[in-house]
Amino acid sequence: MAEIALTGVSKLYGGNAKTASTLIADGLDKATIFARTGCNVALRDIELTLPPGAITVIMGLSGSGKSTLLRCLIRLIDPTSGAIRFDGEDITRLNLKALRTFRRQHVGMVFQNFALLPHRTVLQNAAFGLTLHGVKRHEAEARGAAWLEKLGLGGYERAYADALSGGMRQRVGLARALACDTDVLLMDEAFSALDPLIRAELQDQLLGLQAELGKTIVFVTHDIHEALRLGAHIVVMRDGRIEQAAPPATLLAAPASDYVARFVAQTGGPAR
Ligand SMILES: Nc1ncnc2c1ncn2[C@@H]1O[C@H](COP(=O)(O)OP(=O)(O)OP(=O)(O)O)[C@@H](O)[C@H]1O
Numbered sequence: 161m162a163e164i165a166l167t168g169v170s171k172l173y174g175g176n177a178k179t180a181s182t183l184i185a186d187g188l189d190k191a192t193i194f195a196r197t198g199c200n201v202a203l204r205d206i207e208l209t210l211p212p213g214a215i216t217v218i219m220g221l222s223g224s225g226k227s228t229l230l231r232c233l234i235r236l237i238d239p240t241s242g243a244i245r246f247d248g249e250d251i252t253r254l255n256l257k258a259l260r261t262f263r264r265q266h267v268g269m270v271f272q273n274f275a276l277l278p279h280r281t282v283l284q285n286a287a288f289g290l291t292l293h294g295v296k297r298h299e300a301e302a303r304g305a306a307w308l309e310k311l312g313l314g315g316y317e318r319a320y321a322d323a324l325s326g327g328m329r330q331r332v333g334l335a336r337a338l339a340c341d342t343d344v345l346l347m348d349e350a351f352s353a354l355d356p357l358i359r360a361e362l363q364d365q366l367l368g369l370q371a372e373l374g375k376t377i378v379f380v381t382h383d384i385h386e387a388l389r390l391g392a393h394i395v396v397m398r399d400g401r402i403e404q405a406a407p408p409a410t411l412l413a414a415p416a417s418d419y420v421a422r423f424v425a426q427t428g429g430p431a432r
């Protein structure tokens with residue numbers, strides 16, 4: 161199980177990053193910094209520890225920095241500054257080769273658009289992460305098939321990915337990630353493209369898998385209902401900052417700001 165800890169993580173895009181950094185230190189807001197420097201502050205001074213073996217949900221409006229934060233965790237986007245530690249090891253110090261090895265051993269990803277290979281079979285897709293990492297085809301497909309079975313796709317192994325419904329495609333996406341047997345799973349709006357009933361089914365399935373496997377899961381969504389359903393911890397982002405990081409019950413009972421309170425209000429109001 162991996163504990164992921166971020167200290168002082170910032171990500172600035174474009175413009176005059178040096179001046180922008182001083183303005184961040186002065187406490188100016190994102191819009192003002194952009195107006196003065198042309199620099200888009202996607203993340204500013206993130207301090208966050210993600211508990212091992214639990215689902216942490218990153219929530220916030222469009223543009224608040226959720227995907228940037230998720231991608232920074234494994235340096236798919238390199239942060240401008242700060243440290244990202246997995247069980248104490250600062251991965252911002254790894255060279256590219258070591259970084260690739262680290263990702264392969266520790267982290268799986270599930271994407272909103274499923275990112276399957278359309279002209280390959282369900283089984284080839286489920287095994288794809290493993291074959292990519294050099295596991296022999298026979299073994300990769302055996303492991304992929306076991307996960308497909310577990311996710312309710314037994315019998316579909318020979319179907320083509322582009323012949324499946326969205327919910328089934330995302331189960332293949334999950335099987336592909338789980339087959340790699342990593343301790344961390346990153347999921348960016350993984351269920352957002354699915355219709356409500358299928359989405360609820362996949363949420364239940366993810367909760368069941370989590371209870372069984374105890375993986376460290378980081379799940380990005382803009383949906384408060386999904387966040388409350390899935391998250392043991394919820395991180396609410398706003399303009400690149402963390403507005404509140406707390407368990408769902410705390411978020412409901414004691415929102416840290418009006419902004420969080422407005423999210424909570426969508427659920428029918430604070431907990432009694
Ligand atoms: N490659 C880039 N170049 C410049 N600015 C970027 C880039 N990627 C993201 N940004 C900016 O960084 C900020 C955070 O973007 P991010 O994609 O992380 O938001 P998000 O919360 O995931 O939004 P969404 O819900 O729409 O996916 C936004 O202001 C965005 O415009």
Ligand SMILES: [Mg+2]
Nearest residue numbers: 226227228348
């Ligand atoms: Mg995003």
